[in-house]
Amino acid sequence: MIINFKDAKTYIGTGGKSLDNTKKTLCFLHGSGQNHLSFVQQARFFAYKGYSVIVPDMPAHGFSDGNPCKSIKENAEWINDLLVDLKLNDVVVIGHSQGCLVALELNRILKSSLEALIFVAGSNEIPVNQFLLDLSKEKPQKACQMMVTWGHGIDGDMSINKWPGHSHYGEGNNIMCMNKPTALKYDLHSCNDYSDGIDAAKNIKVPALAVLAKNDQMTPLKSGLKFVELIKNCETHILDCGHFLPSERPMELNSIINSFLSKLK
Amino acid sequence: MSENYKFDTLSLHAGHIPDKETGSRAVPIYQTTSYVFNSTEEAASLYNMEVGGHLYTRISNPTVAALEQRLAALEGGASALACSSGMAAMHLVVSAICSSGDHIVASSKMYGANINLLQHTMPRFGVKTDFVNPNDPEAINRAIKPNTKLVFGEVIGNPGLDIMDVPEIAKICNSKNIPLVLDATFNTPYLMQPFKHGANIIVHSLTKWLGGHGIAIGGAVVNGGNFDWGDKDKFPTISGPHFALGGISFWEEFGPSALIAKIRAEGMYNFGPSLSPTNAFHLMQGIETLPLRMKKHIENTHSILDFLVNHEMVEWVKHPDLETHPDHEVAKRILPKGSGSIVAFGIKGGREAGKAFIESVQLASHLANVGDAKTLLIHPGSTTHSHLSSEAMKEGGLTDDMIRLSVGLEDINDIKKDFERGFKAVKKLNK
Secondary structure, eight states: OEEEETTEEEEEEOTTSOOOTTSOEEEEEOOTTOOGGGGHHHHHHHHTTTOEEEEEOOTTSTTOOSOOOOSHHHHHHHHHHHHHHTTOOSEEEEEETHHHHHHHHHHHHHTTTEEEEEEESOOSOOOOOHHHHHHHHHOHHHHHHHHHHHHOOHHHHTTOOSSTTBOHHHHHHHHHHTSOTTHHHHHHHHHHHOOOHHHHHHTOOSOEEEEEETTOSSSOHHHHHHHHHHSTTEEEEEESSOSOHHHHSHHHHHHHHHHHHHHHO | OOOOOOHHHHHHHTTOOOOTTTOOSSOOOOOOSBOOOSSHHHHHHHHTTSSOOOSBTTTOOHHHHHHHHHHHHHHTOSEEEEESOHHHHHHHHHHHHOOTTOEEEEESSSOHHHHHIIIIIGGGGTOEEEEEOTTOHHHHHHHOOTTEEEEEEESBOTTTOOBOOHHHHHHHHHHTTOOEEEEOTTTHHHHOOGGGGTOOEEEEETTTTTTOSSSOOOEEEEEOSOOOOOOTTTSHHHHSOOTGGGTOOHHHHHGGGHHHHHIIIIIIIIIOOOOOHHHHHHHHHHHHTHHHHHHHHHHHHHHHHHHHHTOTTEEEEEOTTSTTSTTHHHHHHHOTTOSOSEEEEEETTHHHHHHHHHHHOSSSEESSOOSOSSOEEEOGGGTTTTTSOHHHHHHTTOOTTEEEEEOOSSOHHHHHHHHHHHHHHHHHHHO
């Protein structure tokens, strides 16, 4: 659906179902340079399971206009305001990559309304190398290509996809190219500059789930495992794939999330 | 560790990793119509396109999917869909994008079935086409109307071997937000990857060079993922609510793969031109050696061009790699590895000479196909177009002395020797 939010056209994926704020809401937060399409196999799956699903395209991403947020805190505030605007409470927030950092900050602002946090390929910090930071400014399209290549495991290299006929690389590049050219630069800088992750992780009081990827080159498994140790009672799973876990292992991820959600009821 | 494998490697491996249960190195042939659901919930998930997977082989199949993913990787596309033939692929694209009242701009120099579909069949369903010279980008620009929904042509035209200036035409299409759909059968992704030049959708007859062995009919649509379908007034059945799945917007839900998602949900579901898993396997076997074959096709083609150009019995030779071809400069720019292995040539002595040549060669096969590993020949004047006068053939861009040659992979000296046999018969006739 498209709404006017903060004076900008804002797109919110709802998994093919109408938003119903009387149902339990799952809010998916996409990663750097991504948009709602990175969660296509989660949004539709959970929307058809009876949840109210929102997958906002952050400003300047996907179908949303506006200027990109310039820090993780700004992203979290934007999401916070959106949830208020949509009158959504008791939300389960599911972040992927940068979306995990945004979820950590959102927890600090919104803790009374959060029901649970789910971190997919996440960490408390996502340092970005200078080469990629520079490339995202000078040649964003090239930076997108490199991220798509690094971000996938062998399934990306070999064009193996659960969705018949789809290519992780070809689709991934084009999803990233849908964003405004400056979006990636601000996303990567936001990740690189974020330093409050340790405190934010220790501050989590709601049930938490982490699904990490064994061959993750963007948020390495080692970093993800350190991160989950900071969270009290974080249920943790490791899947054999790369960073783009939502598209590389959709069924396994959905099953783990579904099982976690069923325990919340 | 990400590797970003190169073309030759992808030709062999893309779309398949040996499974843990059997370790089968070759892509297994899943010769099945349907797939057991583990639960009603899983079945519903597949029907609702919540997640990827296989429901019924008319819609998708694991062997066919391996082929599709290999094609997507080789073309650098977002997604691909394989179907029963190249013409099925063409119809799937046209019917997915156009509705009654819509308009197409197409090349006037194309394969007869492509022209028939657009000139005679689609108008019955309210979709009209204006045909324009593919070598004239400005003519294409002028032909575009407010209701034009796609521009279509063949990278290397069949049988005239005209070369479309893809980057120039892509610029025009892009500026008007109209998808450029190209039949890339004659070039294959080995010689040229149209998405890199700005095209949006590729149609293949896999029967030809990609399959390469003349044993299986198949086609494919490859989607670049680089087209914005967001204009709901222009592309209402892709970006607006569709009757399938409770009013789904394919563009909103699947973004770069919207077109393939729509074709699978509508075209494959309602029309059903599915590719058999066994044919998908055969076609993939062909693709495994595509780079090697194409190198040899081009090498043999260049050698046979020298032979024909200098032969006393040959009136004329047409191939884009010859400096005499009107599109030679465009070919050099967009097809630097070579412009394919189809050659057209005329034999001194006209229609009867062509007939004598065809009937005298032994190694080259006289048949109506191209892109086989074996050398193929046809003489339109005595076969496909035998009912037409010389004048009528000229109007269609053909001449009655014309031989269409699909250069194969045999030892080049054996091909030349075989042709000498044919020329000898023509000499006798001319005496």
